[in-house]
Amino acid sequence: MSDPTHNINPHYKKHPAVSYTVDQCKHGIADQNPAILSFLISKAESRIPKDHELLYKVLQDIEDTGHSRVIALSGAPGVGKSTFANSYGQYLISKGLKIAVLPVDPSSNISRGSILGDKTRMEDIVTSAQVYIKPMPSSLSVGGVAPASFLATHICRLAQFDYIFLETVGVGQSEYEARHLADLFLLLLQPGGGDDLQGIKRGIMEMADILLINKADGELESSARNSLDAYKQSLRLMLPNTYGWKPKSGLYSSVSDKYNADLSSYIESYYDYMSSDDRLISLRERQNLHYFDTHYKEILIQQLLQSNNLRAAITDLRNDIQDQKIYPYIALQKLKALALS
């Protein structure tokens, strides 16, 4: 049998993982340094407690000035979210603005193999120094106690990008997650849908602050106009959101520049509206509380389960239940007493 190690380079050394000090990270955030931002976001994706200790040290005393505008980009797969980020991104860059584009729920993006696709769709902005696009996560183990998308958004806020776009996977849970992270929920729709909601759940449509019929160009332009009329009808029947904002709707196309100014005026009017009466402050406060409320139980449970005594007691109680030595209710009461002791 041939030696399986014969073609391994004996001089090969694994590169040590790049690491940065707390101070370097703080400066990196202030400078919007992409390598450091990606380093920190990878820590946010980690389940290793040490990584979160580092994040804690880096993030704890950097002030969030509230400058960044966080926009969720939602819509069914293939509707053109990444191409939109490229096209509207170019428009923002031309105004001297700095932007970050982050995927929400990157693990499901990877399983659908579209992150690479997303990056190629953003080819015009990917090399710009004014743009940070979060690279593919190094592993699929996204998670830990804090969802990485919250922390990634938070890190980009602290870096004070003018705009942060959160591209969702377009279906289900990630839309709701994005709604809890973003100031503004922008929904892209395919032309030709009319009032059937094209598989977009009504709940998602109701979250939209701005709704665009995308691909309003070439052969699709007239059907995009028809769709817009139909959507305007159904939007009229919808109640304004919690803050009293009535969603705006319009056309968009990533192959021309012609709708960018309109969209920009919709976005401005949304922020004008939300900035008055402290609505935006209140929205962001609610989002922070939502994040805390969703995760503190998980943290406390994890903390408790680190106790060997409790883990052993759970094993014993389960055995006793199986052997019919104890009722499950009594077992829970015993466990509670133990946890409180």
Ligand SMILES: Nc1nc2c(ncn2[C@@H]2O[C@H](COP(=O)(O)OP(=O)(O)OP(=O)(O)O)[C@@H](O)[C@H]2O)c(=O)[nH]1
């Ligand atoms: N004609 C036209 N085609 C577009 C436009 N925007 C996107 N497309 C095309 O639509 C396809 C999907 O675009 P993407 O930007 O990858 O769509 P996406 O919503 O990011 O897709 P996922 O990330 O897979 O959910 C590509 O073939 C684009 O070239 C547009 O404004 N006009």
Ligand SMILES: [Mg+2]
């Ligand atoms: Mg995409």
